[in-house]
Amino acid sequence: MPYFKNENELQDIQRAFFERLASNPEVGPKLKDSGLIIRLQVHDPDGNVTINCRGGAGEGRHFATVFGKTDLKPDITLSSSADASHELWLGRVDVVSALFTGKIKAAGDVGQAMKLVPAFKPIGAIYKDVLISLGRQDLVPK
Numbered sequence: 001m002p003y004f005k006n007e008n009e010l011q012d013i014q015r016a017f018f019e020r021l022a023s024n025p026e027v028g029p030k031l032k033d034s035g036l037i038i039r040l041q042v043h044d045p046d047g048n049v050t051i052n053c054r055g056g057a058g059e060g061r062h063f064a065t066v067f068g069k070t071d072l073k074p075d076i077t078l079s080s081s082a083d084a085s086h087e088l089w090l091g092r093v094d095v096v097s098a099l100f101t102g103k104i105k106a107a108g109d110v111g112q113a114m115k116l117v118p119a120f121k122p123i124g125a126i127y128k129d130v131l132i133s134l135g136r137q138d139l140v141p142k
Helices: 007-023 027-034 082-090 095-101 110-115 123-133
Strands: 037-043 047-052 064-067 076-081 104-108
Touching (some): 007 123, 076 082, 076 110, 095 104
Antiparallel strands (some): 047 064, 076 104
Protein backbone atom coordinates (compact mmCIF):
# COMPACT_ATOMS: atom_id res chain seq x y z
CA MET A 1 0.00 0.00 0.00
CA PRO A 2 1.44 3.40 -0.93
CA TYR A 3 2.38 5.89 1.78
CA PHE A 4 0.58 8.85 0.19
CA LYS A 5 -3.11 8.92 -0.78
CA ASN A 6 -2.86 11.66 -3.41
CA GLU A 7 -0.79 14.54 -4.81
CA ASN A 8 -2.19 17.08 -2.32
CA GLU A 9 -1.13 15.01 0.67
CA LEU A 10 2.33 14.48 -0.82
CA GLN A 11 2.71 18.18 -1.61
CA ASP A 12 1.66 19.30 1.89
CA ILE A 13 4.34 17.08 3.41
CA GLN A 14 6.95 18.14 0.84
CA ARG A 15 6.24 21.85 1.44
CA ALA A 16 6.67 21.51 5.20
CA PHE A 17 9.78 19.34 4.83
CA PHE A 18 11.61 21.56 2.33
CA GLU A 19 10.64 24.69 4.27
CA ARG A 20 12.31 23.16 7.33
CA LEU A 21 15.38 22.13 5.31
CA ALA A 22 15.72 25.57 3.73
CA SER A 23 15.98 27.18 7.17
CA ASN A 24 18.02 24.42 8.83
CA PRO A 25 21.43 25.79 9.92
CA GLU A 26 23.21 22.49 9.23
CA VAL A 27 21.69 21.32 5.93
CA GLY A 28 20.70 24.64 4.35
CA PRO A 29 24.18 26.20 4.02
CA LYS A 30 25.65 23.00 2.56
CA LEU A 31 23.00 22.92 -0.15
CA LYS A 32 23.32 26.66 -0.78
CA ASP A 33 27.10 26.37 -1.14
CA SER A 34 26.62 23.80 -3.91
CA GLY A 35 25.10 26.47 -6.16
CA LEU A 36 23.07 23.74 -7.86
CA ILE A 37 19.53 23.57 -9.11
CA ILE A 38 18.19 20.16 -8.13
CA ARG A 39 14.90 18.75 -9.39
CA LEU A 40 13.22 15.93 -7.50
CA GLN A 41 10.53 14.17 -9.52
CA VAL A 42 8.32 11.56 -7.95
CA HIS A 43 5.46 9.44 -9.23
CA ASP A 44 2.62 7.46 -7.63
CA PRO A 45 1.48 10.11 -6.74
CA ASP A 46 3.14 12.71 -8.93
CA GLY A 47 5.08 15.60 -7.46
CA ASN A 48 7.97 17.84 -8.47
CA VAL A 49 10.19 19.97 -6.27
CA THR A 50 12.99 22.13 -7.62
CA ILE A 51 15.60 23.29 -5.14
CA ASN A 52 17.29 26.51 -6.27
CA CYS A 53 20.59 26.99 -4.45
CA ARG A 54 21.57 29.99 -6.57
CA GLY A 55 19.57 32.73 -4.90
CA GLY A 56 16.18 34.19 -4.18
CA ALA A 57 15.79 32.17 -1.01
CA GLY A 58 14.24 34.81 1.20
CA GLU A 59 15.04 35.84 4.74
CA GLY A 60 16.06 33.01 7.06
CA ARG A 61 16.27 30.53 4.19
CA HIS A 62 19.35 29.10 2.51
CA PHE A 63 17.68 28.04 -0.75
CA ALA A 64 14.41 28.50 -2.61
CA THR A 65 11.98 25.78 -3.62
CA VAL A 66 9.52 25.64 -6.47
CA PHE A 67 6.73 23.07 -6.45
CA GLY A 68 5.33 21.87 -9.76
CA LYS A 69 6.46 23.11 -13.16
CA THR A 70 9.18 25.71 -13.49
CA ASP A 71 11.43 27.11 -16.20
CA LEU A 72 14.50 26.62 -14.01
CA LYS A 73 16.95 24.28 -15.74
CA PRO A 74 18.21 21.68 -13.25
CA ASP A 75 21.83 20.64 -12.95
CA ILE A 76 20.66 17.35 -11.48
CA THR A 77 17.32 15.56 -11.72
CA LEU A 78 16.53 12.72 -9.35
CA SER A 79 13.47 10.59 -10.16
CA SER A 80 11.79 7.92 -8.07
CA SER A 81 8.48 6.72 -6.75
CA ALA A 82 7.01 8.79 -3.93
CA ASP A 83 7.44 5.74 -1.69
CA ALA A 84 11.17 5.44 -2.50
CA SER A 85 11.57 9.16 -1.83
CA HIS A 86 9.81 8.76 1.52
CA GLU A 87 12.14 5.89 2.45
CA LEU A 88 15.14 7.99 1.42
CA TRP A 89 14.09 10.98 3.55
CA LEU A 90 13.48 8.66 6.51
CA GLY A 91 17.07 7.44 6.19
CA ARG A 92 15.96 3.89 5.49
CA VAL A 93 17.48 3.91 2.00
CA ASP A 94 21.01 5.05 1.18
CA VAL A 95 21.06 7.36 -1.86
CA VAL A 96 24.13 5.70 -3.38
CA SER A 97 22.58 2.22 -3.09
CA ALA A 98 19.27 3.54 -4.44
CA LEU A 99 21.06 4.94 -7.49
CA PHE A 100 22.90 1.67 -8.15
CA THR A 101 19.75 -0.43 -7.78
CA GLY A 102 17.62 1.91 -9.89
CA LYS A 103 15.23 2.87 -7.08
CA ILE A 104 16.33 6.42 -7.83
CA LYS A 105 17.37 7.52 -11.30
CA ALA A 106 19.69 10.46 -11.85
CA ALA A 107 20.22 12.73 -14.82
CA GLY A 108 22.76 15.51 -15.08
CA ASP A 109 25.96 15.93 -13.10
CA VAL A 110 25.76 12.92 -10.80
CA GLY A 111 29.27 13.63 -9.50
CA GLN A 112 28.00 16.91 -8.07
CA ALA A 113 25.07 15.06 -6.50
CA MET A 114 27.44 12.65 -4.78
CA LYS A 115 29.25 15.58 -3.16
CA LEU A 116 25.96 16.46 -1.43
CA VAL A 117 25.51 13.06 0.22
CA PRO A 118 27.18 14.14 3.53
CA ALA A 119 24.77 17.09 3.77
CA PHE A 120 21.88 14.64 4.00
CA LYS A 121 22.97 12.95 7.26
CA PRO A 122 20.53 14.85 9.55
CA ILE A 123 17.64 14.73 7.10
CA GLY A 124 16.05 11.58 8.55
CA ALA A 125 15.48 13.21 11.93
CA ILE A 126 14.22 16.42 10.32
CA TYR A 127 11.78 14.53 8.11
CA LYS A 128 10.44 12.51 11.04
CA ASP A 129 9.94 15.72 13.05
CA VAL A 130 8.02 17.27 10.15
CA LEU A 131 5.78 14.21 9.82
CA ILE A 132 5.04 14.26 13.56
CA SER A 133 4.37 18.02 13.52
CA LEU A 134 1.83 17.42 10.74
CA GLY A 135 0.13 14.69 12.75
CA ARG A 136 1.38 11.97 10.39
CA GLN A 137 2.91 9.60 12.92
CA ASP A 138 1.47 6.81 10.75
CA LEU A 139 4.27 7.53 8.26
CA VAL A 140 7.04 7.30 10.86
CA PRO A 141 8.42 3.79 11.38
CA LYS A 142 8.15 2.39 14.86
